[in-house]
Amino acid sequence: MVKVKVKAEPNNFFTPSRIIFYGFSIVVFYFAVHYIGKLKDIEKLMMQMDPVWLFLAVLAQLFTYLIYASIIKLLVKDKPGSTNFFLLFKLSIVIMFVNQVLPTGGISGDGYIFNQLVKRKVSRYNAFTAMVLESISYYAAILILLLIFYTWYLNEAKHDTILITYTVILGFVFYVLLFVLVLIISNGRNISFAMHRLEKFSFIKRLIEKASLLSLQNENEGTFKMLGRKKRLYYKPLFYNFSLL
Amino acid sequence: MSDIVTVWALIKGFHVDMSFPLVAFGLLLSLVIGALPISPGSLIVYESAMTYFFTKLGAPVHAALIITLLYRFLTFWLPIPIGLLVYRNLQRNRKVQVS
Numbered sequence: 001m002v003k004v005k006v007k008a009e010p011n012n013f014f015t016p017s018r019i020i021f022y023g024f025s026i027v028v029f030y031f032a033v034h035y036i037g038k039l040k041d042i043e044k045l046m047m048q049m050d051p052v053w054l055f056l057a058v059l060a061q062l063f064t065y066l067i068y069a070s071i072i073k074l075l076v077k078d079k080p081g082s083t084n085f086f087l088l089f090k091l092s093i094v095i096m097f098v099n100q101v102l103p104t105g106g107i108s109g110d111g112y113i114f115n116q117l118v119k120r121k122v123s124r125y126n127a128f129t130a131m132v133l134e135s136i137s138y139y140a141a142i143l144i145l146l147l148i149f150y151t152w153y154l155n156e157a158k159h160d161t162i163l164i165t166y167t168v169i170l171g172f173v174f175y176v177l178l179f180v181l182v183l184i185i186s187n188g189r190n191i192s193f194a195m196h197r198l199e200k201f202s203f204i205k206r207l208i209e210k211a212s213l214l215s216l217q218n219e220n221e222g223t224f225k226m227l228g229r230k231k232r233l234y235y236k237p238l239f240y241n242f243s244l245l
Numbered sequence: 246m247s248d249i250v251t252v253w254a255l256i257k258g259f260h261v262d263m264s265f266p267l268v269a270f271g272l273l274l275s276l277v278i279g280a281l282p283i284s285p286g287s288l289i290v291y292e293s294a295m296t297y298f299f300t301k302l303g304a305p306v307h308a309a310l311i312i313t314l315l316y317r318f319l320t321f322w323l324p325i326p327i328g329l330l331v332y333r334n335l336q337r338n339r340k341v342q343v344s
Contacts, residue, residue, distance in 0.1 A: 053258030060250040061319050067247060090331045096324055116335070142276065149270040156266075161301055164274060171277035 068092035071137075072113065075130035076122050083120050091116055110135055132186040139179040146171050248272060251319060255312045261304050274298045292317060 069088035076083060095109035110131040117127035150168045249269045256263050263271075278294035279287040292313050299309035 049255075049258040053254045057251045057254040057258070057315075057319060060247045060254060064247040064251075087335075090335060093324060094328050094332050094335065096320075096328070098328075142273070145269070146273050146277075149266055149273055152266050153270050164298070164301065167274050167277055167298075170281075171273070174277065174280065 065089060065092045065096065068096065071134055072117075072130060075133055076117065076126055083117065083122060087120070128186075132182055135182045136179055139175045139182070143172065143175050143179070146175075248276075248320070252312065252316055255315050256304070256308075259308050259312060261308045261312070263299075263303055267302050271295070271298045271302045271304075291321075 066089065069085060069092045072088045072092070073083075073085055091113055095113050098109045098112050114127050114131050117130070118124055122130075146168060153164075249265070249272055252272050253265055253268045256268055272295075275291060275295040275298055279291040281287070281290070283290045295313040295316070296306070296309045299312065300306050304312070
């Protein structure tokens with residue numbers, strides 16, 4: 001007979017993370033109330049919508065989570081730890097929400113999923129590599145689609161607006177910068193340099209130690225080398241990200 | 246293509262005449278603005294940008310606004326309660342596994 005040992009937990013309703021969680025919930029609730037107010041105003045227009053198209057829209061959204069879970073499953077399939085597709089599907093819902101709330105080009109959600117994968121016995125190296133590949137394939141997919149559709153727009157559009165051009169340029173600069181940033185931080189030597197710099201701050205040092213991120217500086221071989229060895233690792237996530245957008 | 250199909254289905258649902266590439270381009274432009282860390286969840290910024298771009302690309306203003314609000318409902322507001330529930334569920338399962 002297996003004995004299950006249940007730890008008696010202290011009353012920790014007011015830990016910093018919980019206070020942030022409560023504060024965030026209040027802010028979300030406040031905005032949600034305002035948002036629902038807006039929806040009521042447009043209720044009559046909503047009723048005009050064909051339910052078949054609404055169903056298709058909801059179904060397409062469901063597919064975004066399924067595709068994201070497939071990307072992560074694909075990237076950690078060699079050593080999946082204790083993950084399964086349903087767990088990755090649930091994680092994809094949470095990280096889509098994290099990415100929406102903290103818009104940092106996907107970096108905030110990647111940090112969350114990295115922690116979750118590591119907690120579920122996926123090796124730090126595999127989880128980190130998966131996050132790097134997922135990020136760069138997402139940025140590459142956005143850049144390629146932006147280029148294709150902007151070229152199409154320039155050929156087809158009757159008149160261009162300067163703001164659209166500026167937004168396209170901004171998009172290219174922003175996503176190229178993120179792409180380069182992720183490639184830089186994926187290199188073992190750069191991780192080592194950044195860790196030692198950040199260790200000066202005691203709060204960040206504790207976080208680094210807690211997440212055992214220092215091991216990454218030794219394990220990580222860098223994205224360029226890795227892609228050189230496993231080119232197929234990149235093409236599939238890129239294709240999946242095209243489907244996601 | 247899932248996100249683009251979502252907006253395209255909403256546009257078709259409101260009988261707005263916009264081609265698929267135009268919808269895709271409008272959404273990509275909105276994504277660019279939405280990705281910038283301006284406000285939490287890009288609130289107001291995303292809605293304004295999406296309504297502006299879809300209006301500029303040929304949708305009537307009232308249709309662009311309602312499509313934006315519905316799209317944001319499906320992609321932002323709806324996943325919040327579901328995401329919070331799933332988050333708590335993942336935390337609870339993790340604690341059970343640890344103990």
